[in-house]
Amino acid sequence: MVQVEEAVALKNTNRAQANIKLEAYGYAIADATKAIEIDQSFVKAYYRRAVANTAILKHADAIHDWKVVVRKNPSDKVAKAQYEACQKLVKRDAFLKAIEVAEAPSAAVGLDLENMIVEDSYDGVRLKDEMTKEFVDDMIQRFKDGKRIHKKYVFQIILAVKDLVYNEPTMVETKVEQDRKLTVCGDTHGQYFDLLEIFRLNGFPSEKHGYLFNGDFVDRGSWSTEIALLLYAYKWLYPNNFFLNRGNHETDDMNRMYGFEGECKAKYTERVFKLFSESFSALPLATLIGDKFLTLHGGLFSDDAVTLDDIRKLNRHNQRQPGQSGLMMEMLWTDPQTEPGRGPSKRGVGLQFGPDVTKRFCEKNGLEAVIRSHEVRMEGYEVEHDGRCITVFSAPKYCDSTENKGAYINIESDYKLQFQKFDAVPHPDIKPMAYANNGMMSMMGM
Known part of the structure; x- marks a missing residue:
């Protein structure tokens, strides 16, 4: 039974990667989520879901999965770099939202x-x-x-x-x-x-x-x-x-x-x-x-x-x-x-x-x-x-x-x-x- 569940999780994770290639990021997220529901320790599924959420600019969702990947695989330098980059993007998004002004001055102001x-x-x-x-x-x-x-x-x-x-x-x-x-x-x-x-x-x-x-x-x-x-x-x-x-x-x-x-x-x-x-x-x-x-x-x-x-x-x-x-x-x-x-x-x-x-x-x-x-x-x-x-x-x-x-x-x-x-x-x-x-x-x- 365990082997069957692992095979299904792997299948969903591989399909998530295929959907990422096709830019079907919503489908990729759904597939990776199914894999995680079957096997909560399957690091690759968190990785795929993080990538898909990043692609559609849902950085706040992606950061949770990057964190899981880094915690489970602390030696993965690439995942660590993505986690840190995602943290910066979340902070940047929050900053941009905070300074949003309905009538911000045009960038043309002062352009002579x-x-x-x-x-x-x-x-x-x-x-x-x-x-x-x-x-x-x-x-x-x-x-x-x-x-x-x-x-x-x-x-x-x-x-x-x-x-x-x-x-x-x-x-x-x-x-x-x-x-x-x-x-x-x-x-x-x-x-x-x-x-x-x-x-x-x-x-x-x-x-x-x-x-x-x-x-x-x-x-x-x-x-x-x-x-x-x-x-x-x-x-x-x-x-x-x-x-x-x-x-x-x-x-x-x-x-x-x-x-x-x-x-x-x-x-x-x-x-x-x-x-x-x-x-x-x-x-x-x-x-x-x-x-x-x-x-x-x-x-x-x-x-x-x-x-x-x-x-x-x-x-x-x-x-x-x-x-x-x-x-x-x-x-x-x-x-x-x-x-x-x-x-x-x-x-x-x-x-x-x-x-x-x-x-x-x-x-x-x-x-x-x-x-x-x-x-x-x-x-x-x-x-x-x-x-x-x-x-x-x-x-x-x-x-x-x-x-x-x-x-x-x-x-x-x-x-x-x-x-x-x-x-x-x-x-x-x-x-x-x-x-x-x-x-x-x-x-x-x-």
Whole structure:
């Protein structure tokens, strides 16, 4: 009997590790918990649960399991380092919460752009008061060559776009006119060279060719600042037909864990990260395309009563970060499931919604489908829920470790969805998560 229980505990613990690899952290926590219930002395199960809770930023939960691991295996130097790192994160989270101010001053206060000097030695195109195609083209090449743009221009771009998106509604509404095209892209996650491959294959943004990037521009991939600045530059250049939805990785907690904060500090300054953070909180949460397709990063809601009007009325400016509940959190975090109804999230954050939920929402709001991102799809996209729920993911060979394709969706004035797949392209030898909290990431095999 004891051997059977040990085998079951081991099976659950191994499955927890597999779910960690799949980023199904909620399932990993459940599996590890089952293993612990069977065998309270099984150190590896505590270890897996600690890793999963750390990944979804539940540091206060993770710290208890790290403590158990260290107590049971005092010679495990790696676990001890993780326990100490987790203690620091818990203290940091408490400190940040304590100093949270509803109307904190902007990081732009005291930033004297007018008198900021761009040195004569700067070899890039100069930026004045308006974005130009010449500047964007030069910036694309600079980033390909491993160069940066001057920090004055970084500040200019972020501040200009912050103002633009702040003044857009929470749900942007757009139509595709005759002889125009709109391309919807999913997560790009700092994979700059794959973003350029989309433009190479599909055409660069222009007055007649709009783009919608559906969140998660940053984190994980190690060219997140390059992607964010390029997308922002295009938003400034084509404000009326280049759209940006917020994703769950355009949030402070995720950026601190998964690399964007560290990358901003390494390539530019901490102030750059703070300004990006302010701009992320100003981004719209959804885009309605031709009254037919609701496009948002995560998915649908815990309550069937939610309508498009509720999204329209949502004042996102009152809540900078999505929190653990509410419409904003659900729009950024939820996922579809094959079973009817709603279920617990495999991620450990948000929830999952079934085909019946999607059908009711679309019929109630006069929609053809919901377009969302947020999850790897091996073919780059997937049509599910009887055609009413479409996932598009635009980071091929995600994190250099998943053999998935990327995809994007072209929409013309007939509103027929045209799916295009593409493969990853080579990039310089810089690994994913190069700027992340690498101590924690090593726990997850990243």
